[in-house]
Amino acid sequence: MYITNFQHYLDKNGNIPTNMPKDARELANFLALLIDDATSGDYDAEPQIRCIGMDCSGLIVPTIIEDTNEIYWVCTECKTNGVISNWVGTKWDNR
Numbered sequence: 720m721y722i723t724n725f726q727h728y729l730d731k732n733g734n735i736p737t738n739m740p741k742d743a744r745e746l747a748n749f750l751a752l753l754i755d756d757a758t759s760g761d762y763d764a765e766p767q768i769r770c771i772g773m774d775c776s777g778l779i780v781p782t783i784i785e786d787t788n789e790i791y792w793v794c795t796e797c798k799t800n801g802v803i804s805n806w807v808g809t810k811w812d813n814r
């Protein structure tokens with residue numbers, strides 16, 4: 720399970736730093752997509768974010784946990800999952 724504090728992936732201006740190591744930047748971009756998707760308010764939309772698992776063609780379904788304001792996400796195929804915290808108010812928060 721990926722437990723991520725989204726603030727750790729942002730610079731002081733709230734952007735994903737371009738000089739971040741490639742792996743970390745890819746994960747940061749993935750988390751940003753999930754935040755954007757989870758807060759779009761379109762709950763009936765088909766999932767369209769690709770799993771980050773090796774050789775997995777599954778799609779990720781993100782859900783906001785209202786109690787804690789965290790985003791829980793899980794892959795429909797390999798069940799890779801995670802929780803994102805501290806994303807509220809970032810530029811990917813559409814609410």
Ligand SMILES: [Zn+2]
Binds near residue numbers: 771777797799
């Ligand atoms: Zn997967």
